[in-house]
Amino acid sequence: MKLLKVTFATIALLGLASLAAAQTPAAGAPPALPKGKVAVINTGQFQEQVLEFKAKMEELNRQFEPRVKDVRGLADRITAQENTIKTQNQSGALSAARVAEMTEQLEAMKKEYQRKAEDLEADAGRAKDRAFQPLSEKLVKFAQEYTAKRGIVHLIDLGNSLQSGVLLWYDPRADVTQDFINEYNKAHPAAVAPATPKP
Numbered sequence: 711m712k713l714l715k716v717t718f719a720t721i722a723l724l725g726l727a728s729l730a731a732a733q734t735p736a737a738g739a740p741p742a743l744p745k746g747k748v749a750v751i752n753t754g755q756f757q758e759q760v761l762e763f764k765a766k767m768e769e770l771n772r773q774f775e776p777r778v779k780d781v782r783g784l785a786d787r788i789t790a791q792e793n794t795i796k797t798q799n800q801s802g803a804l805s806a807a808r809v810a811e812m813t814e815q816l817e818a819m820k821k822e823y824q825r826k827a828e829d830l831e832a833d834a835g836r837a838k839d840r841a842f843q844p845l846s847e848k849l850v851k852f853a854q855e856y857t858a859k860r861g862i863v864h865l866i867d868l869g870n871s872l873q874s875g876v877l878l879w880y881d882p883r884a885d886v887t888q889d890f891i892n893e894y895n896k897a898h899p900a901a902v903a904p905a906t907p908k909p
Contacts, residue, residue, distance in 0.1 A: 746863035750880050752887040754869040759891045761900035762848075766841045773837065777830050784823045791816045852894055862886070 756763055795812050798804040804812070857865055868885065871877035 744863040746861040747884075748864040748866065749857075749860075749862045749884050749886045750866045750868040750871070750877070751890055752868040752885070755887055755891065756849075759895075760849075761895045762845055762898055763842075765900040766845065770834070770837055770841060774830065774834050777826075777833075781823065781826050781830055784819060784826065788816065788819050788823060791819065848898060849894070852897065853890075856886075856890060856893060860886075 757767070758764070791812065795804075795809060795816065799809055853865065857863070865886075866877060866880075868877070868880070868887070
């Protein structure tokens, strides 16, 4: 159960979309066609390679780990109970009353699981939004500086453009993903959290 896995592309795209909106000329102004380069970037790689993002994800995972374990444990107990009911019922080892009692316990566990899983997902989502909002803002600001320095007038999100069919082909030399990530990590080094000793 990967309740805390998030796609940074969504965060990045929201930020980059606001960047595009901020650079749209005002109504009535004559369109100025800028001269410059078109580049592509794969925001899907940010999740694994942007150090600040990884550090925040690790922090969130540590914060929610006890609750994730609790929900997983409950899921395991549900599976075990289902298997017990099935095998014992097929062999005739359980009375009808005992099957009914175990089935009632199973339904109660399923309800508890659903409630805990939904609460965990909602709480983790809120925590993720709070944690990544400042990072998204930094990313947008950095994208503005990065593209301005390199004369890039159009930055296309590679993964989403290919998936939606908007982009059919691109020259791999236009991919600035790794350079962007390297430069961002240099400008914004993440503090590495100390490894927690295993018991």
